[in-house]
Amino acid sequence: LPDGSIAAGDLASSLDLTGKTVTLPSGTGGKILQITEGTQSTIMSTTSQTYQDTNLSASITPSASDSKVLVLITQPTSFSIASNAAQGAVRLVRGSTSIWEPGTSYSLQSYASGATTVAIKWLWSLMYLDSPSTTSATTYKTQIKTYSSSITGYAHNDNSPSYMYLVEVAA
Numbered sequence: 001l002p003d004g005s006i007a008a009g010d011l012a013s014s015l016d017l018t019g020k021t022v023t024l025p026s027g028t029g030g031k032i033l034q035i036t037e038g039t040q041s042t043i044m045s046t047t048s049q050t051y052q053d054t055n056l057s058a059s060i061t062p063s064a065s066d067s068k069v070l071v072l073i074t075q076p077t078s079f080s081i082a083s084n085a086a087q088g089a090v091r092l093v094r095g096s097t098s099i100w101e102p103g104t105s106y107s108l109q110s111y112a113s114g115a116t117t118v119a120i121k122w123l124w125s126l127m128y129l130d131s132p133s134t135t136s137a138t139t140y141k142t143q144i145k146t147y148s149s150s151i152t153g154y155a156h157n158d159n160s161p162s163y164m165y166l167v168e169v170a171a
Contacts, residue, residue, distance in 0.1 A: 033067065033168040036060045041161040044144075045154045051091060051098075051143035054155035058164040059139045062132060066171035071128045071140055075162035078154045079146060080119040087147035090124050090155075094140050100128050121157060129169075140166060 038058030046052045056075060071092060079088040091101040132138050142164070146153045156162045 029169075029171045031170045033063055033170055034060065035168075036166045038164040038166075039161055040156050041159050043154060043156050043159050045152055046144060047146055047149050047152050049145055049147065049149065051089075051093075051145045054090075054142045054144050054162070056155065056162045056164055057139055057141035058166050059137055060166040060168060061137045062135055062168050064171065065133055065135050067132075068169040068171065069130045069132055069138070069140075070167040070169055071126065071130060072165040072167065073124070073126045073142060073163070075124045075142060075155060075164075076121070076157035076160040077124040077144065078119060078121040078157045079151055080117065080154075081148070081151045082117050083150070084118060086118045086120050086151055088120075088145060088151060088153040089147075090142055090144050092126060092128055092140065093143055094130060094132060094138060098143075099130060100126065140164065 036058050038056060040054070040056040042055065044052075044054050054075065056073070060069060062069065073092070075090070077088075077090055079086040089102050091098050093099065130140075142155070142162075144153045144155050
């Protein structure tokens with residue numbers, strides 16, 4: 001059609017695309033398609049040197065297999081020991097697969113020479129952009145471990161709430 005041959009008043013105020021496929025031009029991705037949330041506020045503790053579920057999780061069913069999922073977490077966490085060194089780590093898991101885990105140098109560590117008790121408390125936060133490549137329901141969760149059986153690790157410290165948000169982003 002030549003430019004200007006259709007006036008704005010000739011256009012319908014809505015467009016029915018029922019049963020149609022719409023292909024957007026490249027470069028139009030990045031739009032937020034949905035947000036889901038998980039919360040937990042019951043304190044969890046462990047002395048295990050293998051990762052244990054913290055009971056913080058959230059699920060999302062991506063609408064397209066090429067969507068990204070932005071995972072946003074904030075979780076009060078602590079480690080304590082009745083000596084001079086406390087160490088522990090928190091990781092992110094999709095299903096049963098670890099997708100973000102700190103290296104030893106990025107885990108939480110505190111040393112206090114000669115101290116009788118060491119406690120580390122912090123608000124563990126993570127932003128992670130995942131590519132789950134699925135349109136099936138997908139669950140994300142956090143896990144915690146200590147580096148010694150004499151260390152106690154806590155999630156949702158002092159029964160403070162932890163939050164996980166899953167944001168589906170169009171490819």
